[in-house]
Amino acid sequence: MEPIIEFKDFSFQYKSQTEPTLHDINLRIMHGEKILIAGPSGSGKSTLAHCINALIPCSYPGKTGGSLNVAGLNPEKEGVFGMSKKVGTVLQDTNGQFIGLTVAEDLAFALENDNVPQEEMKKKVMEAAEVVDMTRFLRRSPEALSGGQKQRVSMGGVLVDDVDILLFDEPLANLDPATGKKTIELIDQITKNKDITVLIIEHRLEDVLYKDVDRIIVVNDGTIIADEKPDDLLCGNVLGEQGIREPLYLSAIRHTGQTVAPNDRPQHVESMNLEPYSDGVRKWFKAAPPKAEKSLGDPVLELRHVNFSYVPGQPVLQDISFSVRKGEMLSIVGKNGAGKSTCASLICGFNEADSGEILLNGRDITPLSVKERGEKIGFVMQSPNQMISKPMIRDEVGLGLAVRGVPEEEIRERVDETLKICGLYPFRNWPVSALSFGQKKRVTIASILVMKPEIMILDEPTAGQDFRHYTEIMEFLKELNEKHGLTILMITHDMHLMLEYTDRAIVLSEGHLLTDETPARVLTDECTAEKACLKKTSLYDLALRCGISDADEFVDRFIAWEREERR
Amino acid sequence: MSRMISYQEKDTWIHRLSGVTKLIFLMLWCITSALTYDTMVLVIMILIGASIYAVSRTEWKQVSTVFKTILFFMVLNLVFIFIFAPYEGCGIYGSRTEMIRLFGDIYLTKEQLFYELNVMIKYFTVIPAVFIFLVTTDPSEFAASLNLVGVPYSFAYSVAIALRYIPDVQDDFIRIRNAQEARGIEMSGKASLKDRLIRTSSIIFPLLFSTMERIDVVSNAMELRGFGKKKKRSWYAQRKLMRNDWIVIISAVVFSIAALIYTFYDGNRFYNPF
Amino acid sequence: MEIKKFGIREVVAMGIGTALFVVLTTVQIPCGIPNTYLQPRMAVLAFFSAIFGPIVGAVVGLLGHALGDAIFYGSVWWSWVFPEAVTGILVGCFAKKFAVQEGGFITAPNIILFNIVQIAANAIAWIVAAPILDIVVYAEPAKKVFSQGVVAFVGNIIVIGVLGTLVLVGYSKASGNSQGLKKED
Ligand SMILES: Nc1ncnc2c1ncn2[C@@H]1O[C@H](COP(=O)(O)OP(=O)(O)OP(=O)(O)O)[C@@H](O)[C@H]1O
Ligand SMILES: Nc1ncnc2c1ncn2[C@@H]1O[C@H](COP(=O)(O)OP(=O)(O)OP(=O)(O)O)[C@@H](O)[C@H]1O
Ligand SMILES: [Mg+2]
Numbered sequence A: 001m002e003p004i005i006e007f008k009d010f011s012f013q014y015k016s017q018t019e020p021t022l023h024d025i026n027l028r029i030m031h032g033e034k035i036l037i038a039g040p041s042g043s044g045k046s047t048l049a050h051c052i053n054a055l056i057p058c059s060y061p062g063k064t065g066g067s068l069n070v071a072g073l074n075p076e077k078e079g080v081f082g083m084s085k086k087v088g089t090v091l092q093d094t095n096g097q098f099i100g101l102t103v104a105e106d107l108a109f110a111l112e113n114d115n116v117p118q119e120e121m122k123k124k125v126m127e128a129a130e131v132v133d134m135t136r137f138l139r140r141s142p143e144a145l146s147g148g149q150k151q152r153v154s155m156g157g158v159l160v161d162d163v164d165i166l167l168f169d170e171p172l173a174n175l176d177p178a179t180g181k182k183t184i185e186l187i188d189q190i191t192k193n194k195d196i197t198v199l200i201i202e203h204r205l206e207d208v209l210y211k212d213v214d215r216i217i218v219v220n221d222g223t224i225i226a227d228e229k230p231d232d233l234l235c236g237n238v239l240g241e242q243g244i245r246e247p248l249y250l251s252a253i254r255h256t257g258q259t260v261a262p263n264d265r266p267q268h269v270e271s272m273n274l275e276p277y278s279d280g281v282r283k284w285f286k287a288a289p290p291k292a293e294k295s296l297g298d299p300v301l302e303l304r305h306v307n308f309s310y311v312p313g314q315p316v317l318q319d320i321s322f323s324v325r326k327g328e329m330l331s332i333v334g335k336n337g338a339g340k341s342t343c344a345s346l347i348c349g350f351n352e353a354d355s356g357e358i359l360l361n362g363r364d365i366t367p368l369s370v371k372e373r374g375e376k377i378g379f380v381m382q383s384p385n386q387m388i389s390k391p392m393i394r395d396e397v398g399l400g401l402a403v404r405g406v407p408e409e410e411i412r413e414r415v416d417e418t419l420k421i422c423g424l425y426p427f428r429n430w431p432v433s434a435l436s437f438g439q440k441k442r443v444t445i446a447s448i449l450v451m452k453p454e455i456m457i458l459d460e461p462t463a464g465q466d467f468r469h470y471t472e473i474m475e476f477l478k479e480l481n482e483k484h485g486l487t488i489l490m491i492t493h494d495m496h497l498m499l500e501y502t503d504r505a506i507v508l509s510e511g512h513l514l515t516d517e518t519p520a521r522v523l524t525d526e527c528t529a530e531k532a533c534l535k536k537t538s539l540y541d542l543a544l545r546c547g548i549s550d551a552d553e554f555v556d557r558f559i560a561w562e563r564e565e566r567r
Numbered sequence B: 001m002s003r004m005i006s007y008q009e010k011d012t013w014i015h016r017l018s019g020v021t022k023l024i025f026l027m028l029w030c031i032t033s034a035l036t037y038d039t040m041v042l043v044i045m046i047l048i049g050a051s052i053y054a055v056s057r058t059e060w061k062q063v064s065t066v067f068k069t070i071l072f073f074m075v076l077n078l079v080f081i082f083i084f085a086p087y088e089g090c091g092i093y094g095s096r097t098e099m100i101r102l103f104g105d106i107y108l109t110k111e112q113l114f115y116e117l118n119v120m121i122k123y124f125t126v127i128p129a130v131f132i133f134l135v136t137t138d139p140s141e142f143a144a145s146l147n148l149v150g151v152p153y154s155f156a157y158s159v160a161i162a163l164r165y166i167p168d169v170q171d172d173f174i175r176i177r178n179a180q181e182a183r184g185i186e187m188s189g190k191a192s193l194k195d196r197l198i199r200t201s202s203i204i205f206p207l208l209f210s211t212m213e214r215i216d217v218v219s220n221a222m223e224l225r226g227f228g229k230k231k232k233r234s235w236y237a238q239r240k241l242m243r244n245d246w247i248v249i250i251s252a253v254v255f256s257i258a259a260l261i262y263t264f265y266d267g268n269r270f271y272n273p274f
Numbered sequence C: 001m002e003i004k005k006f007g008i009r010e011v012v013a014m015g016i017g018t019a020l021f022v023v024l025t026t027v028q029i030p031c032g033i034p035n036t037y038l039q040p041r042m043a044v045l046a047f048f049s050a051i052f053g054p055i056v057g058a059v060v061g062l063l064g065h066a067l068g069d070a071i072f073y074g075s076v077w078w079s080w081v082f083p084e085a086v087t088g089i090l091v092g093c094f095a096k097k098f099a100v101q102e103g104g105f106i107t108a109p110n111i112i113l114f115n116i117v118q119i120a121a122n123a124i125a126w127i128v129a130a131p132i133l134d135i136v137v138y139a140e141p142a143k144k145v146f147s148q149g150v151v152a153f154v155g156n157i158i159v160i161g162v163l164g165t166l167v168l169v170g171y172s173k174a175s176g177n178s179q180g181l182k183k184e185d
């Protein structure tokens, strides 16, 4: 059989770079395959995808080498238009992808361009809307949709066009666990019904593997490191070596000192053959030390009966009360659109609460301006583009210090130090525009870290991050937290982050505070988890399937142990 | 950010009219209002405008803030006209009827008062038309309409993009201002002109950079989905012209012509009661 | 990115540039004289014209001013809308020369040229076109409209001269710097 995508000794170098971003790429993808592409942030995954849909080199100029054949065409010759008939792309930034004024128009966009008559267009839009389950929202405008819904529209918009190949660039970033799961189901369904070739780029490996994929391709430093069947790859060491997070249940089994064999089908925890491993897991559980308790200081931040709405009559937050103690690491979790980011913006003074009070160190902060609050509270926003204001990386990170009149010499030192922590030091003299998405997000984290605030709020700190960078940043935060008593609030959809790094979780659902509990309990409570669209980690399933009844404790011990190990 | 006027979905016959019709009406209305200075015609236009406003079931609170702003500027404008040219009216109407002495040798004249009254009504004629146009025209359908009346589709689509991204850019603006302020750049309070300029540039800079990036992302996304592939383009939201549309268009044309003939019949655009 | 002829990027720039211009309509810097404000949106117009050329400049000025007036002030002052387009077109005519995206807008001759052009464009727009239209359409007193025109002219050349030049130089530097990038240890 002829491959539908074939790279032969392919290389690409951005015009502005001195070294090729992709090199020695040899890759064959067959018709109907479902492929997962993984790799560290900045390794060239999006670049690879752009070569297939011809954005490279048509929109991002540069030098290509070798040959590339997609569905019998040469993308470089066909141009983006030519390829758009064969390849449908869902970009990394779904907000940018939403072009129409309403959902219906966005779904219709490709058809409009093809000059399809209106009658036929309406029919096709309806069909696509049904596939992605958006029929009830056809007249909605993009501002009124949650992240997950926008993702669905993007998929629908690509599906109307009867393409052969679908490219998804990090479809799960920013989605809550339940919506992420649904998205993967949707992709799976589309693949099966439509006989399409699918490529998914994603850091959240375990979430994608929820449904079968045919092959996993690991990219690092612009070249292909591994190209194997999931079962084989999961049993090898490639993922760990490349700084990619392997599925948690596999890490757990490995930590008990056992090696996983491919024929036990480790792709899904539900169907994996655990028999050879369960004894070992149980034994390890008995031996592992229980998690240590941590002592906490006085409350630094307190919300009391806070209410807020953007549009009068449509409350976004209702009667929210919680307090945060000094030196605590806290997570705020909940479904897309539950009001998490809004809550943070109230704390920082970006919006004014309608009623209720917010106390900082026991004092009401209502009269304080955004700037005054900013001296105490550092906020890393969800989308990096909203924060970056200087063209060059170094200026951007040093901006806060410069504004505060810190001497130049000191700024330089502190900026360099922070850039090293965030893995950006090699790029320190680059313009921000030449960074990948995950790298940009790290720039924003660095720009707040460098100011050493008392309280730090991070909105989705791990979105678009690979495991290695994620760990480095989190460990650094943890260290600040332990040594200097930095208080940290994290808004996240990553259940493992919540379990691993936070002592307590605030769960929001539809604007209400659902629970305020330890992360492990939050996840064990079926009702809460379902309402807030949370998802248990696979460690629970592993524990249960190995016959350990106290699954929470197992998770706790594993996490404590894992972190010890990493130090 | 101040209140702005935006489209409200309702079901009146004005809402059901095609965007082309409303655009043609608005254009003719503006041109007529610009050319005439005849008090009679202006008053009739105000009356028609007011009745259409009533029919469109536009809620007052939707436009009241903006209306107050206009009123403020209008008064200011009238005051300025008086300050700069207290006898402009006398020149136009060719007579001078003094009413009272204000100060020094400045007199308030009947002609000036009548002239400024006309200026005011002239501005007022356009307001209901603009309000109604904005409140009753579905932005999606509007872009389609533009294409229908002969505007090339890439230009028509850029209007759609503008309307689509106004809320987004506004959000960006607010978030960027907040992010900058939180990092220590003072935004509110008194400051010298130089500081204000610096302050503004700390918002405009990132706003422009993120906009440039957005332009790249959006144009890539559009190209990926085949924008500009063909000579012609169909529109999901396009509506055909119905009987009512033709009635409105024809009436508007007839009215404009009649109004202009009436105005210029005596070779002068002003109505002179003096 | 190369400046092709009129392509999708220009269409998008017209749209998003207009949106930006509209949003900035309400951002005004008081400058000491009552009821006179500096308008930062003029810097946006100059920025888009200087990068994307006269057509984009014309549309951003025309559509942006008309929409902004309509949305925020419920009325359209056509006599001030058209001069806005004139400013955009005149500045835009030199876009090729400025070569902003290629990193060309950092040399003194280009910056001086830009400022000469913008001052000339603003003079034509606000001291000539706008007052004349005001007189023709609204029969307003000549003295008043010319004074208003001069105030607008001064305000706009300050905004474009300071803010506009700064953003253009900054942007040009950033795009020009994207050359020969290399990871350093
Ligand atoms: N427009 C560009 N110009 C120059 N260099 C670029 C550009 N886009 C990306 N790069 C460089 O190419 C490398 C790979 O970027 P790419 O976006 O493909 O990474 P990625 O694997 O998708 O990362 P992420 O997971 O963070 O999205 C990065 O080191 C980046 O600096
Ligand atoms: N500027 C705004 N104007 C009006 N409504 C808004 C605005 N910003 C957010 N909302 C609405 O408020 C609700 C809460 O939004 P918020 O951004 O806080 O959600 P979130 O919990 O952070 O979601 P996500 O996980 O998707 O980031 C959503 O329903 C959203 O549509
Ligand atoms: Mg990427």
Ligand SMILES: [Mg+2]
Pocket: A340, A341, A342, A382, A459
């Ligand atoms: Mg959020």
